[in-house]
Amino acid sequence: MGSIGSIRTGAQMLWESLVREGVSTVFGYPGGAILPAYDALLEYPIRHVLVRHEQGATHMADGYARASGEVGVAVATSGPGATNMVTGIATAMLDSSPIVCITGQVGSKVLGSDAFQETDVTGVTLPITKHNYLVSDVSEVAPTIHEAFYVARSGRPGPVLVDITKDAQQSSGEFVWDPSPVRLPGYRPDLRASDAEYQQAVELINNAKRPIIFAGHGVMLSGATDLVRELAERANIPIAMTLLGIGSFPALHPLNLGMMGMHGEAWVNQAIQEADLLLAFGMRFDDRVTGNVKTYAPNARKIHIDIDPAEFNKNVIVDVALAGDLSAVLRDLLPKIERGDRSGWLATIAEVKGDSAVRDVQNIPDSGHLYAAHVINDIWRLTDGQAVVVTDVGQHQMWEAQYYHHQEPRSLITSGGLGTMGFALPAAIGAKLARPDAEVWVIVGDGGFQMTMCELATIAQEKIKINVAIINNGYLGMVRQWQEFFYERRYAATPLLSPDFAKLADAFGLRGATVSLRPDVVPTIEMARAAPGTVVINFKVEQEDTVYPMVPAGADLHAMIRRPSPSPIVETADD
Amino acid sequence: MWGAAPPKKMRHTFVVHVEDKPGVLNRVASLFRRRAFNIESLTVGHTETDGVSRMTIVVNTDVNGARRIEANLYKLVNVLRVTDLTGQAAVIRDLTLIRVAASHETRTHVMQLVDTFRARVVDVAPDSLIIEATGTEEKVDGLLRVLRPFGVLEMVRTGRVAMARGRQSVATEPTGGAPADAPDDNVSHSV
Numbered sequence: 001m002g003s004i005g006s007i008r009t010g011a012q013m014l015w016e017s018l019v020r021e022g023v024s025t026v027f028g029y030p031g032g033a034i035l036p037a038y039d040a041l042l043e044y045p046i047r048h049v050l051v052r053h054e055q056g057a058t059h060m061a062d063g064y065a066r067a068s069g070e071v072g073v074a075v076a077t078s079g080p081g082a083t084n085m086v087t088g089i090a091t092a093m094l095d096s097s098p099i100v101c102i103t104g105q106v107g108s109k110v111l112g113s114d115a116f117q118e119t120d121v122t123g124v125t126l127p128i129t130k131h132n133y134l135v136s137d138v139s140e141v142a143p144t145i146h147e148a149f150y151v152a153r154s155g156r157p158g159p160v161l162v163d164i165t166k167d168a169q170q171s172s173g174e175f176v177w178d179p180s181p182v183r184l185p186g187y188r189p190d191l192r193a194s195d196a197e198y199q200q201a202v203e204l205i206n207n208a209k210r211p212i213i214f215a216g217h218g219v220m221l222s223g224a225t226d227l228v229r230e231l232a233e234r235a236n237i238p239i240a241m242t243l244l245g246i247g248s249f250p251a252l253h254p255l256n257l258g259m260m261g262m263h264g265e266a267w268v269n270q271a272i273q274e275a276d277l278l279l280a281f282g283m284r285f286d287d288r289v290t291g292n293v294k295t296y297a298p299n300a301r302k303i304h305i306d307i308d309p310a311e312f313n314k315n316v317i318v319d320v321a322l323a324g325d326l327s328a329v330l331r332d333l334l335p336k337i338e339r340g341d342r343s344g345w346l347a348t349i350a351e352v353k354g355d356s357a358v359r360d361v362q363n364i365p366d367s368g369h370l371y372a373a374h375v376i377n378d379i380w381r382l383t384d385g386q387a388v389v390v391t392d393v394g395q396h397q398m399w400e401a402q403y404y405h406h407q408e409p410r411s412l413i414t415s416g417g418l419g420t421m422g423f424a425l426p427a428a429i430g431a432k433l434a435r436p437d438a439e440v441w442v443i444v445g446d447g448g449f450q451m452t453m454c455e456l457a458t459i460a461q462e463k464i465k466i467n468v469a470i471i472n473n474g475y476l477g478m479v480r481q482w483q484e485f486f487y488e489r490r491y492a493a494t495p496l497l498s499p500d501f502a503k504l505a506d507a508f509g510l511r512g513a514t515v516s517l518r519p520d521v522v523p524t525i526e527m528a529r530a531a532p533g534t535v536v537i538n539f540k541v542e543q544e545d546t547v548y549p550m551v552p553a554g555a556d557l558h559a560m561i562r563r564p565s566p567s568p569i570v571e572t573a574d575d
Numbered sequence: 576m577w578g579a580a581p582p583k584k585m586r587h588t589f590v591v592h593v594e595d596k597p598g599v600l601n602r603v604a605s606l607f608r609r610r611a612f613n614i615e616s617l618t619v620g621h622t623e624t625d626g627v628s629r630m631t632i633v634v635n636t637d638v639n640g641a642r643r644i645e646a647n648l649y650k651l652v653n654v655l656r657v658t659d660l661t662g663q664a665a666v667i668r669d670l671t672l673i674r675v676a677a678s679h680e681t682r683t684h685v686m687q688l689v690d691t692f693r694a695r696v697v698d699v700a701p702d703s704l705i706i707e708a709t710g711t712e713e714k715v716d717g718l719l720r721v722l723r724p725f726g727v728l729e730m731v732r733t734g735r736v737a738m739a740r741g742r743q744s745v746a747t748e749p750t751g752g753a754p755a756d757a758p759d760d761n762v763s764h765s766v
Contacts, residue, residue, distance in 0.1 A: 126602060127609045131652045134598075151652060186594060186655040310646035313639055 008175040010138040010168045011040035014102065017145035019044055020177055023073050025433050026102075027051055027060040031077025032117060034104030036169035049433065049462055052454035054081050056426035058088020058159075059452070061099040063430030065092075066413045067388060067438070069223075071152050072099040072430060078106055079117030082163070083124060087420060089159045090128040094417025095244060096217060098157035100148050101125075108136040108165040121163045130158030136165045138173040150182040155189025156308040157221060191309065193322040193329070200320045201303050202336040208277035208301075210345045211237045214260065217244035217416070218282015218306060220409045222326035225249065228281060231330060235340040238349060240268045242283045243401055244416040251385070251405035257349065261289040262551045263398040266562060267352035269551065273558045274348070275300045282306060282326050285315040286417070291557035305329050370518055372399045372471045372541045379441060379469060380404040382525050387439040388413065388431050392424035392448035394478040396471035398547045400443050422451030428466050429458060439467075439529070446472040446498045456508040459534050467528040468536040470501055473543045481546050485561070505536035516540040582637035586615065588667065588737050589641075591630040591648055592622065592656040599653045603630060606647055612636060616734030627655065631736045664740040670733040671715045672697075673706045676726030685725055692718040703728060 008016065014037050018026070025047045030038045041048055051057040054076040061072030076082055082103040092099045106115040122132045131151050133144050144162055152160040205211065219228055225248050232239050232255050239249045240260040249256055257268045269291075272278070278300045283289070290296045293316055302318040304311070305326055312321040322329050376399050379387070385407050391397045391414040406412050413431055415423040424444040432440045449470050459466070471477075480494040502512030511531055515524050515538070528535035548563040593599045600619055607614050615633040622629045634644060641659055648657045660667075677685045685704060689696055694708035706722070708715050712735065719727065 122598065123601070126598075126605055184652055187652045188649075308646075308650070310643060310650055312642075312646070314643060317639075 006175060007172050009036065009040060009170060009172050010135075010141045010164065011036040011170070012043065013138065013141040013173075013175050014145065014164065014169070015040055015044040015046060016175060017142045017177065018046060018073065020179070021145065021149045022070070025049065025064065026073040026075050027057040027064075027430065028075030028102075029054050029057060029077070029081060031079075031081045031104065033078035033106055033166050034075065034081070034102075034164075034169075035077075036166060037075070037102070037104065037164070047433075048075075049429070049458060051426070052457050053452065054084035055088050055422065056429075056452055056455045056458065058085045058092065058099065058101060059420075059423050059426035060430035060433075061101070062088060062092045062095075062097045062423075063390060063413055063427030064434040065097050065099055065157075065430075066095075066427070067410055067431035068434035069410065070098075070434065071149055072097075072434075073102065074099060075102045077104045077117065078121065078163075079119045081117075082121040083119055085161075086124065086128065087418075087422075089125055089161065091415050091418045091420040091423060092159040093128045093130070095415065096157050096221060097159070098152040099159045100145075100152050101159060101161040103161060103163045104169070105134065105136075105163045105165045107167045109167070111136070111165065121161065125161050128159070129161050130156075132161040132163065134163045134165075135168050138168050138171045141168060142175060142177055146178065147182050147184070151184075151187065155187075156218075189307070190325070191307070191323040193324055197320055197322055198332060198336075201322060201333060204277055204301050204303055204320065205235065205237075205279065205333075206336075206338045206340075208237075209342070210271075210275045210299075210348075211235070211277035211279060211342070212257070212271060212275045212300075213237050213239040214242065214278060214280040214283050215239055215245040215248040216242045216281060216283025217248075218326055219245060219248035220282075222282060222307070224281070224327040224330055225409050227327055227330040227334065229253075231334060231337060234334070235337050236342040236346070237279070237340070238271070238346060240264070240272065242286070242289055242416070243397075243414060245283060246401055246412045247406040247409045250407045252407065255346075259401045261286075261557075262291070262553070263401070263547050263549065264551075265353075265402070266549050266560060267349055269549075269557045269560060270352050271349045272297050272300075278302045280304045280306075280318070281330075284311045287315065287553070290316060291551045291555055291559075295556045295558075297557075368518075369542045370516060370521070370540065371545060372396055372473070372539070373403050374518060375469065375471065375515075375521055375539050375541065376400050376443060377403040378521050379443070379525055382522065382529065383439055383441065387411070387441045388435060389441045389443055390414070390424045390428035390431055391442075392444040393419045393421045394445045394448060394476070395473070395481065395545070395547050396443050396445050396477070398478075399471075404443075421445075421448035424448060425452050425468065426455045426458075428468075429455060429462075429464055432464055432466050433462075442466060442468040444468065444470055445477060446470055446474065446501075447476045447496055449501070450498065453504070456505065456510060456534075456536070460509045464534060465532065466534050467525075468505075468534065469525075470536065470538050471541055472498060472501070472538050473541050473545060474498070475543060477545070478547070480544070481550075484544070484546065485550070485552065501536055501538035505534075511535045512538070514538045514540065582639055584635055584637050584640075585661070587634050587636055587641045587644070587659055587661040588665070588735060589630075589632045589634070589644065589648070590656075590658045590660055590737060590739075591632060591654060593628050593630060593651075594653040594655065595621070595626050595628045596653055599628070599651075600630075602651050602653060603632070603648070606651065607632075607634065607644070610643070610647055612640065612644060618734045618736050620736075631734070633735050658739070660737050660739060665737050666740060667711055667735055667737045668709055669712045669715050669735055671706075671708045671718075672731050673708065673719065673722060673727060674703050674729040675706060675722045676702060676728055677704045678702060681725055685722070688718070688721050692721075694718055
């Protein structure tokens with residue numbers, strides 16, 4: 001079975017194993033306990049991207065994984081190196097992103113002694129990894145790396161951490177690589193629902209008058225975009241997307257409704273409340289999607305297809321739950337799905353859509369103010385909707401979801417589940433290295449940008465070409481919005497002083513620009529696109545702008561705060 | 576669905592087979608904490624198979640919670656098999672050691688009670704006895720009630736261990752037999 005190897009150190013085995021897993025790029029930061037591994041790195045054909053903070057390494061690995069579908073790899077030393085990774089690992093966990101984190105650990109003889117830079121890393125990361133390993137014997141290095149990649153990418157993907165003691169890196173042994181598929185007795189990612197459950201689903205779909213498909217991140221993770229489209233077109237079922245589902249169905253397709261949930265458009269959420277069937281594909285009914293679950297989609301039967309049975313009936317009780325890989329399930333379902341004419345249902349939705357359009361900020365005449373929505377929509381127009389956009393967390397993230405119309409899978413990369421500020425810039429570096437030919441745009445707030453802006457140095461050192469659009473409103477905007485709506489405009493700790501971002505870019509050896517007038521938006525975007533290196537644009541936008549519509553946390557999905565037209569109004573689907 | 580009364584909570588007994596590897600107990604216990612379930616009791620020990628440990632975990636939850644526990648346990652790479660024995664015919668036991676005050680005058684009385692409960696005395700000191708009792712939790716609770724007036728000085732209980740009745744192993748459906756938690760006189764007396 002295993003190829004006969006030769007004598008290697010554990011450090012060499014690590015890189016040799018990574019190469020055999022197809023790894024060409026890793027993101028990392030050296031330190032004492034991982035030094036033997038770094039010493040051996042020079043012998044292997046792997047590009048190492050030196051980050052400025054280990055959190056950045058994990059986000060880069062995550063961005064790499066989301067952009068390519070391949071496993072991303074981050075490397076750090078023991079103790080603080082590893083604990084700095086925690087936010088990035090948790091981000092990948094919540095968004096089912098396959099990354100493998102390699103951390104050095106103190107020597108096995110001093111494990112548990114509070115040695116210098118010792119932290120119980122497998123203990124710390126236990127609840128935020130899909131699985132983790134402590135390797136203290138050189139013979140375990142290769143099989144553990146092989147297993148880690150398998151666990152990370154199979155089933156519901158997720159982060160896996162491998163903690164390797166310094167002595168396991170230093171000692172030598174015979175390198176044996178067993179390329180055969182990993183078999184784990186307690187790990188079964190290949191579930192299949194019963195025929196009876198399939199039959200129930202088929203009947204519900206064929207009999208539904210007002211169905212909606214929900215496309216989540218799982219659609220892309222399963223590679224099921226074409227099958228979902230085939231189902232939607234055959235049965236004439238409109239599709240709403242979760243934030244992470246954006247891109248799984250072409251935004252400009254007539255059956256596309258757009259994003260659902262807290263900042264979903266009114267027609268989407270109203271359609272959900274009126275639907276008689278929800279077909280939930282690879283999503284998990286997050287609270288940002290459902291609003292008040294007690295009044296959620298009250299008329300709808302619910303079919304939930306997910307690879308993770310632990311998601312069934314967690315937040316929303318469903319009628320039929322089909323466990324399995326979405327592509328496999330849809331391949332089984334599709335032949336039994338009848339062609340449907342649901343023009344009445346689609347017309348009902350279109351009516352609400354027309355009503356919403358008049359409130360759209362795109363239709364507000366230029367008053368000398370610069371709105372984030374204008375900037376984002378211009379980036380969309382000028383990039384033909386073909387860019388890979390990496391967003392941070394907050395208002396700009398929601399505006400991006402509303403005003404950049406993604407046609408392709410894996411073209412929006414954003415931290416959904418954990419909502420990690422500081423994600424965008426490093427994740428974009430990972431995305432660009434995964435897809436060097438793609439045009440990559442970072443859309444980020446002035447708050448989130450300052451959390452990880454040290455990675456501009458990584459961009460400069462690695463000569464990476466991306467474009468950064470800072471949506472600078474001088475506030476931690478989304479928190480300010482909540483304060484405006486729910487805390488009587490008491491802006492505690494949300495006004496934000498920022499450096500001159502253009503000068504900052506200059507200091508890093510990159511190009512910077514500042515835009516505060518509408519007419520300058522398009523030429524500056526064009527300048528950035530044409531520039532050979534990374535350009536950081538500081539868009540100074542309207543300070544107290546608000547993301548509409550909004551379903552307040554825990555409120556009924558149909559009770560959204562709509563866009564003011566012309567003055568702020570709160571209305572429900574009934575009025 | 577909504578508007579209906581919330582599902583009833585009851586004690587669920589899970590039998591969990593896991594790989595006998597370092598840290599697995601931590602992974603299982605951490606999962607219950609992480610998902611906000613409170614463990615009432617947890618026992619762990621070897622099984623008939625080398626390298627496989629068996630946990631018996633008791634949790635107070637509703638049917639939906641029990642299903643989520645099972646699904647989440649299966650997500651742990653080291654978990655091999657999960658069975659919710661609740662509602663199945665099962666032998667359920669709790670081993671208890673009780674040190675009870677017993678003077679020359681009361682010793683005979685205490686020993687009679689111990690006999691009635693089919694427990695046994697495993698250690699005798701001038702002013703106390705150690706009693707070993709095995710049985711359902713209800714039976715042990717009953718013994719404790721009658722011993723308390725004499726003075727219970729110390730007690731340790733293992734928590735619930737369970738095994739499905741009949742010839743079927745725990746992974747299979749029950750085939751009949753006595754209902755779970757039924758009174759059972761045939762109590763083992765382990766050494």
